[in-house]
Amino acid sequence: SDDAPSASASASASPEADLTAPDGYAKALSTMWGLAPVPCTQHEQQLIDLDDGTSRTEDENNGAVQEPGGAELLYWPDTCTGLGDYQLRALPNTRVGLLRVDAPKSFDSCRAAAGTGFGALAMSERNDREDRGFVEGAALCSVTDKGTVAMAVIEHISGSAVDDISVSGPLYVWAAAP
Template identity: 70%
Template sequence: MIVSGGRDAPASTPISAPGSQATVATPPRTDPVPPGPSPTVPAGAAVTPRPGGITTPSAAIDLTPPDGHGPARKAAWGLAPAPCTQHEQQLVDLDTGESRVEREGNGAVANPGGAELLYWPDTCTGIGDYVLRALPNTRVGLLRADAPRTAEACKAAAGTGFAALPLSEGRDTKERGFTVGAAVCAVTADGAVAMALIDHMSGGATTDVSVSGNLYVWPQASNQGLVP
């Protein structure tokens, strides 16, 4: 397991200027997209899946900030399970996409530290052990793949809740809508709206599932310059 740094480490880059297509700028993160016409990120070129995985280019995303929020910043997020015998659980902070691990506690968390998601080995049978859920007292939900990819839709989805989901159970994940093309949405502890796209999944019934994708974060207007 590779553990990223603390919450103060930069983990995002600003989105390209409004009205532009397809490119992501790389100036300092203190120079986000200025307000303007509704920018979008169009569908990307075809992506070759990793062996055993499913990958899809991201559909068009409307980057218009919701009321009371600033321009979007882009980062990445993921779930990367360790062997259950290591007795580790992964916590993911959707303000930045950063993850860290702590000692596995049967789904309980000793130090949430601003994280929104927990990924932990539930049974340690060696076959699809890991379960994903939102941490208590967080606003997290799932934006289904057929829903509009807007900050407002994501903010609304964040209020629907995200109960424990064993990602190795393919039928359960499909019925719940946790599929490639969907997104995990949150209104974070810092007041940001976060859209964590599910761009790639690998694993299945006999192996624990890894997930990765782009993360778009619209910081609360009062926190601009304070949220990484």
């Protein structure tokens, strides 16, 4: 089945992470994160806070955010055509970047990747996702507004060009030590 390669890639994605905390940071906390589209007729967009993986919705406004509230990512429907049309981008004034699938999954590489930027990505366009490196085994990295280094591993992507894409995976968070 088509699920078998994905399952084996997922199984190998997480154990490769080096969760060693450098001086000045607490031991990495592990939780989950995800993107889950709602029907565009609900006129909602999802904001994701990488400090802890929480997400919340607000009224959709063509990708504009009313209340960022510490979120780093925005997942919103670009149009409401009945086809997959969700976009993902980093919010303004955040440090978010993509850690490529072949890069070490570690604090240092994630912190460095966070400074590379992450512009809008049409999630239903598989070729665009793959060209940009948004694939299973890669990670979105951020240095958050709280100084936390967060690594959101892309463990599972489901959906296609005709429906909206869901993404999930482990989230590793290194908080600055008190």
